Amino acid sequence: MAATLSPPRLLPSGDSAVTVEFSRTIDDIANQRVLALDKALAASPIKGIAETVPTYRSLLVHYDPGLIGFDALGDELLALASQPLRPATKARRWRVPVAYGGEHGIDLEDVAKTLGTTPDDIVARHSGGDYKVAMIGFTPGWSYLSGLDKFLHMSRRQSPRLLTPAGTISIGGVQAGIQCLAAPSGWHLLGRTPVRTYQLHRNPTFLTEPGDRVTFFAIDHKTFEEMDRAAEAGEIVAEQVDA
Amino acid sequence: MSRLVVASIGPASSVQDGGRLGAQRYGLTVSGAMDRLSLAAANTLVGNEPFAAAIEIGPFGASFTAREGAVRLGIAGAPRNADVAGHPVAMDTSITLKDGETLTLGFARGGAFTYLAIEGAIKGEPVFGSLAVNARAGLGSPYPRPLQAGDAFTVDAASGASELRIELPKPAAGPIRVLLGPQDDEFDEANKALFLDSEWKISATSDRMGYRLEGPAIKHLHGHNIVSDGTVNGSIQVPGNGAPIALMMDRGTSGGYPKIATVITADIGRLAQTSAGTAFHFKAVSMAEAQDEARKFAQAIRSLPDRLRSSDTVALNIAALSDANVAGYAVSAVDAGTWQVTAEP
Known part of the structure; x- marks a missing residue:
């Protein structure tokens, strides 16, 4: 399954936030990946991230550019986002x-x-x-x-x-x-x-x-x-x- | 304890601080000061934390009276005429109001928001770490709404510390800098160029949610509906009519219009302080430059205490200026620094 997941796009939302976009449309798999990345960041926080905002198709990540730069953060987010989706845990x-x-x-x-x-x-x-x-x-x-x-x-x-x-x-x-x-x-x-x-x-x-x-x-x-x-x-x- | 009573105040004035962080994922926007540097300067003048809660005064005039004791205040932000019992008060200074004295502030002369910080800061019940007013969500303390005449703050009695002024870095001039994106690919090259090359004005219908921009209509490549995604302070979205809106501190946390560009952190306060009707341009910068400017901006706020000066010399100059006023000379000086230069030929 992991091989079929295309990497998300990293779209700059100014100098202190990045939109991690999994899809341009409403798509359940994309939403699952958004929530999975959100959960992964909550479980193992990256220094410099201030808060995350999940939406249908993307995760908006607010961060402090004084603590981490766009490129370094992007690399870490892409690595986390490429992990295969786990079977849904109890909700x-x-x-x-x-x-x-x-x-x-x-x-x-x-x-x-x-x-x-x-x-x-x-x-x-x-x-x-x-x-x-x-x-x-x-x-x-x-x-x-x-x-x-x-x-x-x-x-x-x-x-x-x-x-x-x-x-x-x-x-x-x-x-x-x-x-x-x-x-x-x-x-x-x-x-x-x-x-x-x-x-x-x-x-x-x-x-x-x-x-x-x-x-x-x-x-x-x-x-x-x-x-x-x-x-x-x-x-x-x-x-x-x-x- | 003393009290600071709002004797008179115009619309668009409210308690604001560094904002309400951590609940955007629940649809709760950040709010907070429109011009963070000026908030921090006002707070620094009276020894508060830079983003402590203070009074954000909109473009109209306001007056405040000390009751049941003296109150020490710091004033920074959009310049305006200010006086206590006919004695002019300079911007970017601290001042102590004796019991019964009233500070009167005129209309903003350029810019929109002036910050009045109170020594010991405004006290209230924080929600998500903030006292900032978000009227739509019924949040803000001590008043969950814009301020009205008759409102009163219970504050620390003035410490009696000697008054200070703050020498702020010269504000950047020139275009408001943006980073393109996140949805700049929803616009063709001609329309991106139109956005960057055109002269813009801020509409008078703007507020803390968004600044509507007047200029040419920007056309979308694939229509104006995208699936809603997250917004930030300074997101510039382009709705169906092609008239961009720069989202400000009371924005919705998500939005369904393509966002052509985002104002850089260092320039959001400058955009906030651009008066309706004043022409300006945007300029695209690189991520490296934007982040470098964001770090410098944060450093400028951290180093504000190093910019405090004794205001004794200014007090003398104010006396001289009062005489000049009495003598009929026009006094157009805006800040303490300029006054000092004026008085020392």
């Missing part, structure tokens, strides 16, 4: 409650209409999926998920909404997402979760990590209100199980 799995449709998922009916099916079928397909947190970005806790049912792939809205609610569960293109804070979005809103992927003064502040597995389960709107109050008080409300 955490989160079961995330979602109140679908109605005021919490204002696009559910339209998505069903566009895809020529019923809202129940959309909910069944979305909550039946097995997802992985491919990256977290844009705003705190915004978890981008890979593993969306192909049937649900659809282009984003023509005009993004300027504000979508905290906890929005949505789909856009080939991706699914858990949004934490209220933010603009061009994705289709299927529901809302009471789970806070980011909550100040809670331990942990951030719930999800890149590489975590995620499944969804439907809850009614009354349960949403109860869980939302519990979550506001600092409870995690998502169920954690070993994958």
